[in-house]
Amino acid sequence: MIQLIEYALNGALLGLLYALIAMGFVVIYRASKVFNFAQGELVVVGAFLVWFFTLDLGLPLYVGFALALIGAAIFGLIIEPLLFRRLVGQSTFSMVMVTIGLLILLRGLVLVIFGPSVRPFPDLISTAPITFGDITLNRGLAYGGIFTILLAIGVSLYFSRTRPGLRMTVVAEDHQIAQSMGISVRRSIAYAWGMGMVLSTLGAVFYLNGKSVTFLVAEIGFAALPVALLAGLESVGGLIPAGIIVGVAQGLAAGYIDPVVGGSFSAVFPYLVMVIILFLRPSGLFGWRIVERV
Amino acid sequence: MSMQPAGVFAQSYVRDMAIFRTWKQGAALGFFVLALLLVPTILGPRYVAIANIMLITSVVVLGLQITTGLAGQVNLGQAAFMGMGAYTAAALSSGQQWPFLVTVPLAGLVAALFGAIFGLAAVRIRGFYLALTTIAAQFIFVFAILNLPASWTGAAQGLRVETASVFGFVFNTDNRMYFLILAITAIMTVGAYGIARSRHGRAFVAVRDDDLAAGFTGVNVVRAKATAFFVGAFYAGVGGALWAYYIRFVAVDQFSLFNSVYYMGMVIVGGLGSMAGAFVGVFLIRAAQEILTSVGPSVADIFPALGSSVVFASVNIILGAAIALMLILEPRGVMHRFNILKRAFRLWPYPH
Incomplete structure (x- = not known):
């Protein structure tokens, strides 16, 4: 019984981490209607920025971390003038394809600038595990989980209650209409990528606490996709239940199915859950059901 | 828009739709095929090896062109479909000793069925959600290979593959493989052009441009998407089988x-x-990859920190930048630019 709870709790925490990574993805979609295939690479860039400002430059931990967040925001903001400015008004298809180009480009740039070697990652949070009786939890993931829930509520309120958030929502619905209402699509895309980059960096901090960083960390971007799809691409608040569902399912699969099947079934399981749920509810659990017209 | 040289007028619909509208076009293709046949005699063995990989990749990418280019379905599982084909060919040829001419179509078929599953998801799932289920294909493929009985798939060790042989003739050198791969690529290319011009091809284009409108005009959208995935994955499977026979090892x-x-x-x-x-x-x-591989070592001397990953890194930077630039400056690709150039040449010296 204790074991079951431990598997489920650790799974839930991992799911909340996926939710945080997926939040970067959803925020970009939610404010620009661009499906970001390069999400994993954004996490890697964020992780290397944190590494660069803290361990490489030797700045105090929290100063370096703050600088890394500022650097991440700037990095996100310059993606718009570089890649998307000329594409506003064209089909979303080309914008999405550009993110595939960005994925390949960032992988190359990270390798050239930071190299393929494994780097240590600074511990912003103590690595000692949290123990309740017989249950042990990863401290970084636990704090990350709480942070993710609070952040999701905040971001969700930002998009539905504040003026700038609503402006971005309009852009996600339709670029042309937004443009004709006097809302700058370009600015919305730029802010979206800035926010997405900051969220990805935060995700990297909680994920890599006590671990090390290489360019292979990017795989978490695709691992977090089922959470984003399950929530529905437009829903920030929905990420929390979706993350917990996926995480608990994965945690239990790792605990009980993996030993039987004898492989990493738990790595595939979220995708199966995702495909099944998409069959039942094609726009995810909380996504917008858009009426399509010709 | 393609444009014919002055003085070429089709007098019947069949002539208008023909692949070769002038004898010159036929002759140009003839010369191109001749040049391809002469590659092993004119260029050295290193270039034959490069050409082999290029041709195999072309088959795979032709399939992706049908799924994504014609039918507009983003597919990020093409390598998994290729892997299905490669593993099928490898398992059947080395385990069961089945002949090349049987394993290649079978490899295509197995990959196609695997691909069609993801196309059929189009019944419920639309747009980019569908694209993401193809990423799931990639993970399911790796999981399946690593966990099926090792006697079938070799699990983590990979599988050795027998040399290809057709009616007793063994394709055991790069040059011989070149002609075999070239012949199959030619067949697949003719097939792709045929599909693009067929009823199915038109349905694909209609679905790509607007799937709702296509549905209203009588195209069976779900069937079109499933077929697009089926055909695209078939190409990937055949390409994978060729890869298996050429590299003679799959992992x-x-x-x-x-x-x-x-x-x-x-x-x-x-x-x-x-x-x-x-x-x-x-x-x-x-070609960019090959050039960078040959100049890579000297670049590695300049940036010693990179070591051997410099090739991979620089190919990525170039490809990523190329994709972004293409989409921003010429979203319809190099071929479209080439057609514009051809047209300008025909119209010269008039602007229109």
Whole structure:
């Protein structure tokens, strides 16, 4: 019984981490209607920025971390003038394809600038595990989980209650209409990528606490996709239940199915859950059901 | 828009739709095929090896061109479909000793069925959600290979593959393989052009341009999407089988998600929707890769920190930048640019 709870709790925490990574993805979609295939690479860039400002430059931990967040925001903001400015008004298809180009480009740039070697990652949070009786939890993931829930509520309120958030929502619905209402699509895309980059960096901090960083960390971007799809691409608040569902399912699969099947079934399981749920509810659990017209 | 030279008028619909509208076009293709046949005699063995890989990649990318370029369904599982084909061919040839002429179509078919599952998801799932289920294909493929009985798939060790032989003739050198791969690529290319001109091809284009409108005009949208995935994955499977016979060793990491992304990049650079563009894309990217591989060591001397990953890194930077630039400056790819140039040449010295 204790074991079951431990598997489920650790799974839930991992799911909340996926939710945080997926939040970067959803925020970009939610404010620009661009499906970001390069999400994993954004996490890697964020992780290397944190590494660069803290361990490489030797700045105090929290100063370096703050600088890394500022650097991440700037990095996100310059993606718009570089890649998307000329594409506003064209089909979303080309914008999405550009993110595939960005994925390949960032992988190359990270390798050239930071190299393929494994780097240590600074511990912003103590690595000692949290123990309740017989249950042990990863401290970084636990704090990350709480942070993710609070952040999701905040971001969700930002998009539905504040003026700038609503402006971005309009852009996600339709670029042309937004443009004709006097809302700058370009600015919305730029802010979206800035926010997405900051969220990805935060995700990297909680994920890599006590671990090390290489360019292979990017795989978490695709691992977090089922959470984003399950929530529905437009829903920030929905990420929390979706993350917990996926995480608990994965945690239990790792605990009980993996030993039987004898492989990493738990790595595939979220995708199966995702495909099944998409069959039942094609726009995810909380996504917008858009009426399509010709 | 393609444009004929002055004085060429079709007098019947059949002539208007013909692949070769003038004898010169036929002659040009003839010379091109002749040049391809002469590659092993004129160029050295290193170039034959490069050409083999290029041709195999072309088959895979042709399939992706049908799924994504014609039918507009983003597919990030092409490497997994290719892997299905490669493993089928490998298991049947070395385990069961089945002949080459049987294993290659079978490999295509197995891959096609695997691909069609993801196409059938189109019953419920639409747009980019569908694209993401193809990423799931990639993970399911790796999981399946590593966990099926090792006597079938070799699990983590990979599988050795027998040499290809057709009616007792053994294709055991690069040169012999070249002609075999060339012949199969030619068949697949003719097939791709046929599909693009057929009823199915038109349905694909209609679905790509607007799937709702296509549905209203009587196209069976779900069937069209499933067929697009079926055909695209069939090409991937055949390409995978050729890969298995050529490399003579298959392993899971030859068919990673990143390879799928690369194939997508080749389609974009060549030009979405153009079959010739698929070849142009493959040629340009593979050629860039080869050039960087040969100059890589000297670059590594300049940046010693990079070590051997410099080639991979610089290919990525070039390909990523190329994709972004193509989409921003010429979203319809190199082939479209080439057609504009051809047209300008025909109209010269008049502007229109």
